Amino acid sequence: MLNPGDIIGILGGGQLGRMMALAAAKLGLKTHIYCPDPNSPAFDVTPYKTMADYEDEEALQAFAQAVSVVTYEFENIPAPAVDFLKARLPVLPNDNVLKVSQDRLSEKAFFNSIGIKTAGFAPVDSQDDLQKAVETLGLPALLKTRRFGYDGKGQKFLKTPQDLINAFEEIGNQPAILEAFVPFEREISVIAARNQQGQVVSYDIAENVHKDQILKTTTIPANIDEAIAAKARQIGESVATELDYIGVLAIELFLLPDGFDNRLVANEMAPRVHNSGHWTEAACLISQFEQHIRAVAGWPLGNTERHSDCVMTNLIGDDIKERPQLLENKQGAYHSYGKAETRDGRKMGHFTQLSPRSRP
Numbered sequence: 001m002l003n004p005g006d007i008i009g010i011l012g013g014g015q016l017g018r019m020m021a022l023a024a025a026k027l028g029l030k031t032h033i034y035c036p037d038p039n040s041p042a043f044d045v046t047p048y049k050t051m052a053d054y055e056d057e058e059a060l061q062a063f064a065q066a067v068s069v070v071t072y073e074f075e076n077i078p079a080p081a082v083d084f085l086k087a088r089l090p091v092l093p094n095d096n097v098l099k100v101s102q103d104r105l106s107e108k109a110f111f112n113s114i115g116i117k118t119a120g121f122a123p124v125d126s127q128d129d130l131q132k133a134v135e136t137l138g139l140p141a142l143l144k145t146r147r148f149g150y151d152g153k154g155q156k157f158l159k160t161p162q163d164l165i166n167a168f169e170e171i172g173n174q175p176a177i178l179e180a181f182v183p184f185e186r187e188i189s190v191i192a193a194r195n196q197q198g199q200v201v202s203y204d205i206a207e208n209v210h211k212d213q214i215l216k217t218t219t220i221p222a223n224i225d226e227a228i229a230a231k232a233r234q235i236g237e238s239v240a241t242e243l244d245y246i247g248v249l250a251i252e253l254f255l256l257p258d259g260f261d262n263r264l265v266a267n268e269m270a271p272r273v274h275n276s277g278h279w280t281e282a283a284c285l286i287s288q289f290e291q292h293i294r295a296v297a298g299w300p301l302g303n304t305e306r307h308s309d310c311v312m313t314n315l316i317g318d319d320i321k322e323r324p325q326l327l328e329n330k331q332g333a334y335h336s337y338g339k340a341e342t343r344d345g346r347k348m349g350h351f352t353q354l355s356p357r358s359r360p
């Protein structure tokens with residue numbers, strides 16, 4: 001259990017690390033951000049920082065000595081860095097969680113092993129494997145790299161047999177997975193949290209719309225039945241419990257149209273705070289960031305209830321130029337990540353528009 005003033009180490013210095021650091025500060029805890037990138041947005045808001053590679057054992061050693069516990073804002077931390085740190089102090093969530101979620105194949109196998117449905121899938125390690133996998137799973141399908149994918153990167157949508165030609169090469173000749181296309185009605189996500197005492201909570205289910213495979217909006221409440229919402233929350237909470245998880249996690253789900261037997265299909269899991277949970281900052285008493293900090297600090301979890309309905313819109317690239325109008329909006333909260341350089345497709349900030357809570 002951390003005490004006020006104790007230091008939480010955070011691996012990764014993007015906007016998620018930045019928002020975790022802000023939440024920690026609000027709770028009277030301090031953060032130490034570790035990130036190789038000198039322009040990390042999180043460096044602006046943390047009292048302690050290390051700018052070093054994840055392979056730099058000297059820097060990792062000093063970091064381990066300076067903090068009480070380590071957490072992270074991204075799942076692709078090199079395994080040796082995690083091994084090095086966990087031999088010295090707690091790394092939360094645990095490293096098994098990272099092993100499961102760093103690889104789309106182990107992630108899907110894990111979901112299936114605890115009775116959660118996924119798209120049909122097959123490992124693909126060559127163009128030959130791909131042909132065979134398509135024979136079994138059919139088209140359309142998605143070819144995805146097993147590791148390091150985000151915002152649709154490392155993926156190829158296969159619609160016709162012609163699309164298969166060179167597809168394995170096009171995603172970089174690396175270990176991959178073929179996924180059957182899921183004809184979803186909508187995309188939703190659940191944000192759950194579990195603490196060291198085993199207390200588990202989840203937030204209201206969010207409905208997500210992607211544009212160019214990047215999250216564009218999250219709407220709460222999702223336009224789904226109560227029973228589906230309850231089932232989705234249960235999926236989040238059971239995954240947290242199964243993994244002996246400490247912190248906040250997100251699971252992206254596909255909702256199949258009415259008429260399908262099992263309408264919820266897990267897409268992927270993020271062992272961290274998640275973009276589809278940014279709305280909690282403006283529409284809940286306790287945000288996902290604060291919840292994560294509470295969990296890794298060994299503190300009790302907070303209330304996840306929403307006080308308002310809302311739509312969170314990502315400000316991507318030039319969207320951030322809408323700042324003057326957004327600041328005039330009296331029902332919304334503008335949040336900028338303070339990134340110096342605006343680039344196409346880069347998440348620059350978000351805006352959460354509130355409205356009175358409509359239903360339970």
Ligand SMILES: Nc1ncnc2c1ncn2[C@@H]1O[C@H](COP(=O)(O)OP(=O)(O)O)[C@@H](O)[C@H]1O
Nearest residue numbers: 119142149150151152153179180181182210213
């Ligand atoms: N098997 C699938 N069937 C249908 N749509 C998919 C499938 N996999 C991914 N997508 C679409 O692509 C988006 C990004 O894919 P995802 O696996 O979540 O990768 P990322 O790591 O880039 O978020 C999803 O949110 C969904 O809209």
Ligand SMILES: [Mg+2]
Nearest residue numbers: 151252267268
């Ligand atoms: Mg995704």
